[in-house]
Amino acid sequence: MVRIGYTMMTGQAGPQELVGHVVGAERAGFDFSVISVPSSPWLEAQGHAPYAWSVLGAAAQATSRIPLMTYVTCPTFRYHPAVIAQKAATMQLLSQGRFRLGLGSGENLNEHIVGAGWPAAHVRLDMLEEAVGIIRSLFTGGYVSHHGTHFDVENARLWDRPDDPDRDAAVARAHNQFRWALGGWKVNEELPGPAGFAQASQHTRPEDVADSIPCGGEVDAFVDAVRPYVDAGFTAIALIQIGGDQQESFLDWSETGLLPALGEL
Known part of the structure; x- marks a missing residue:
C-alpha cells in the first residue's frame, strides 16, 4: 500500500x-x-x-x-x-x-x-x-x-507538550491490567473470576509482559507482532489497546503511524 x-x-x-x-x-x-x-x-x-x-x-x-x-x-x-x-x-x-x-x-x-x-x-x-x-x-x-x-x-521546558508514547508507562499499564493473558489457555479457561486470574498471574513480572506484548510507540514492534498472522493467511486481525484512558491517543497514533504501516503488510 x-x-x-x-x-x-x-x-x-x-x-x-x-x-x-x-x-x-x-x-x-x-x-x-x-x-x-x-x-x-x-x-x-x-x-x-x-x-x-x-x-x-x-x-x-x-x-x-x-x-x-x-x-x-x-x-x-x-x-x-x-x-x-x-x-x-x-x-x-x-x-x-x-x-x-x-x-x-x-x-x-x-x-x-x-x-x-x-x-x-x-x-x-x-x-x-x-x-x-x-x-x-x-x-x-x-x-x-x-x-x-x-x-x-x-x-x-516544554510547558504545553503532547503525550509522548512512553514504553515504560506502557509496560507498567500492560502488567497492571493484562498480565493475566500470559497464563495460557489451559490455565485461563478454568479460572472462575478475577481473584483466580490475579492469583495465577501474581508472579508475572513487567519484563515478562514486555517480552510478550509490544509496548510504547515503536511502530515496527507492532508490525513485527502482526506479521506472522498475516503470513499465516489470517484475513482479519483485531488489535487490543490496553488501558481505558489511552484509547484516544492510540487512535490518533494509529491513524498517522500504525495503520499505514500495517497496510503495507
Missing part, C-alpha cells in the same frame, strides 16, 4: 493560498501533506516565502483529517533546537496528533540569512545530531540543560 502525499510549496504560493491548497488536498483524499520551510524561494519567479510554521497552525485549524509534516526544517541555524521543539509540540496539540516533525541539515539558501556561516557537511550533520538529541530530551518532559559542542540550553 502506497500512501500519497501533497506538498505545500511555500516558494510558490502565499499563506492564504497554501492553507486553501491543503484543504483541497484533504478533500481530494491525499493521505498526508508536507510543507517546505524556506526563507527564500529557489527562483525569484516563484515569488513567495511565507513563514511555514504559521501556515501549519492555520492548516491545522482548517483541516480535520490530513496529517501535516515539515519537509524539512533545519534545527541548527535559523532556529535553535529548543525553539523547534516548542514549535513541534504546539503543532501536535493544535492538529490533535496529526503533526510529524521532519528535520534535515538545511540549505545555504535558507540558513545563511542569520549570518552564522555555512560549515562543511560533516559539521552540519554533527550539529543536526546534537540538535535532535536536545529536541528528544525536551519531549520527554521536565527541565533540560545542555552544554554541547554547538548548542547551549539553560533550564528549558
